[in-house]
Amino acid sequence: MTAPAVPGWPGVAASAALVAVAALAAARARLAMSRELVVAAVRAAVQLVAVGAVLAALFAHGGLPGAAGWIAVMVVVAGQVAARRARGLPRARGVATLAVAAGTAGTLATLTSLAVIDLRPHVLVPVGGMVVSTAMQATALTLARLRDEAAACRPAIEARLSLGLSARAAFAPHTGRAVRTALIPSVDATKVVGLISLPGAMTGLILAGVDPVTAIRYQIVVMYMLLAAAALAAFTAARLADAVLFDDAERLRDLR
Numbered sequence: 001m002t003a004p005a006v007p008g009w010p011g012v013a014a015s016a017a018l019v020a021v022a023a024l025a026a027a028r029a030r031l032a033m034s035r036e037l038v039v040a041a042v043r044a045a046v047q048l049v050a051v052g053a054v055l056a057a058l059f060a061h062g063g064l065p066g067a068a069g070w071i072a073v074m075v076v077v078a079g080q081v082a083a084r085r086a087r088g089l090p091r092a093r094g095v096a097t098l099a100v101a102a103g104t105a106g107t108l109a110t111l112t113s114l115a116v117i118d119l120r121p122h123v124l125v126p127v128g129g130m131v132v133s134t135a136m137q138a139t140a141l142t143l144a145r146l147r148d149e150a151a152a153c154r155p156a157i158e159a160r161l162s163l164g165l166s167a168r169a170a171f172a173p174h175t176g177r178a179v180r181t182a183l184i185p186s187v188d189a190t191k192v193v194g195l196i197s198l199p200g201a202m203t204g205l206i207l208a209g210v211d212p213v214t215a216i217r218y219q220i221v222v223m224y225m226l227l228a229a230a231a232l233a234a235f236t237a238a239r240l241a242d243a244v245l246f247d248d249a250e251r252l253r254d255l256r
Contacts, residue, residue, distance in 0.1 A: 019038065022037055058070060064124075066121060067124045067125050067128075071104065071108075071124065071128040071129075078133070078135065078136035079097025079101070081140070082136050082139040082140040083096040086144050086147050087147075088147055089143055089147045089241065089255065095241055095244060096143060096237065098236065098240060099236040102236040103232040104229065104233075106232045107131050107232065108127070108131060111225060112124075127225070130200075134229045137230070138186065138231075138234040138237070141178075141185075142178050142241070146174065149174035150171070151255050157252055167250040178238060179235060183230055183231060185230075186231075189223070193219070193223050199219055201215075205219075
């Protein structure tokens, strides 16, 4: 009997055996993570079922305003998540949210204005979700690295300031390192796409019966948009962090 392309609920329940195996392995290794693995799996299932119900209603009745509102909610949530990685950074929530919003808005605006994707909710929402997620990761990495650089390299930064450099110039080497670090995952994923794994969008289309060549075209667009979203978010986060790390007198703030 041929398995369906999309598993039914019995298949979903059966796949929970994989979580049981992981939890058992963690217990045998005494990692104290078995409960966390089970809770994470249950939480993921509940969240996805709830989101599926909301998206079904959104696609049926929400239209373009509903899709835009959903993406805005994702941006706000992503900003909060990214800010947690940068605790100690002044105004971390605002900076993170603006960076994620910039990466998301810039990428989606380009794709829609060039007619690469259309404005139907069932296209905008999943594409927007991928963009927001990538922008969130780049923002979190950038801000966390900037905070660590500011704390660890304070003497060097203050020495440059004492020589007359502006705050931005004194912090520029650390900004560059933070942005490069944040972009490594996206750059590496783009370099090896198709060689190590078949990415999610392409896999989903193939499972749905779409011709592989057509799926590849869509995946190329996806990889380009994720790379752009990461870059826009990282650059925005770095620029905004420059502004909040120093006071009006261009002194490095206390990050305790």
